Amino acid sequence: MHHAAMSWRQVPSPNAFLRQTHGFFQREELRAGLVLSFASFAEREGEGSQGSLNLLEREGEVVGAAVRSSRGALALTDLSADDAGALVAFFANSSEPVVEVLGPRETVDRFAHAWSETRGASVTGGMAQRLLSLDVLKIPEGPGQMRNPMATERDELVEWAHGFHRDVGLTLYGSLESIVDRHMRDETLFVWDEDGAMTSMAVATARGIRGSRIGFVYTPESHRRAGRASRLVAHLARHLRDEQGRAFVTLLTQSENPTSNHVYENVGFRFVADFSQVRFSYDD
DSSP states (O other): OOOOOEEEEEESOHHHHHHHTHHHHHHHHHHHHHHHHHHHHHHHHTOTTTSEEEEEEETTEEEEEEEEOTTSEEEEOOOOHHHHHHHHHHTTTOOOOOOEEEEEHHHHHHHHHHHHHHHOEEEEEEEEEEEEEEOSOOOOOOSOEEEOOOGGGHHHHHHHHHHHHHHHTOOOOSOHHHHHHHHHHTTOEEEEEETTEEEEEEEEEEEOSSEEEEEEEEOOGGGOSSSHHHHHHHHHHHIIIIISOOSEEEEEEETTOHHHHHHHHHTTEEEEEEEEEEEEEEOO
16 A cells, blocks of 8 residues: 655744645644644744744645644644654654643544653643534623723733633643733733623634634632623624634633533534643653
């Protein structure tokens, strides 16, 4: 059986990477949006030099991608076992760390297995996630309205961001202050307002070629169990789809969190794929 020539190649700049992968992401963005957002972030932060941007070509056509952030988080598109193994081999001479890997579950498992064998890394847990996409939007009834936050609310939102990270058990990269400030500046941070007070928050975390992703959905303890996150997510999804004309709206949610999964299903999100995130540790 003849296999078409397949090879991994590193691209020197985020700009060149985004240009060369445009057609691929236009087709595959629904499942590969996470990798696209890693590359877009590298372009915006000008941090291409510390990370690495890699694409997989078969007969001159891009069929996969792997982007490693400057902090050692590696995001992958769907890859076969052979392609994941080839990526590990491609990274063989690199001293750059891979601290964690994120992507479709089967791909992450394939990469983690090959990486552990080659690099002597052990997998130290991680998180099972589900990629959801907006299907038929249902806007729940209830008081309040969506708006962008005011400058005076910034410190409270930083506290909420810390609460979100604690709840989700995420590794923190970079300062939450700078993340909140960036989203406030870009007007991609939204809150649910009832009588002038914020009760829930969500972020349009990544804008791709055709779609957008929602993240950072958080309601402080005192405001929970009143449907506020549902109303906010539904209004934000409608804003992205109808007002900004996005072809699709996605969300990554924790598999073990029935509450948030229920919230998203109720407003019309449907399951697309299992994703996962695993961390590595190394015996020096």
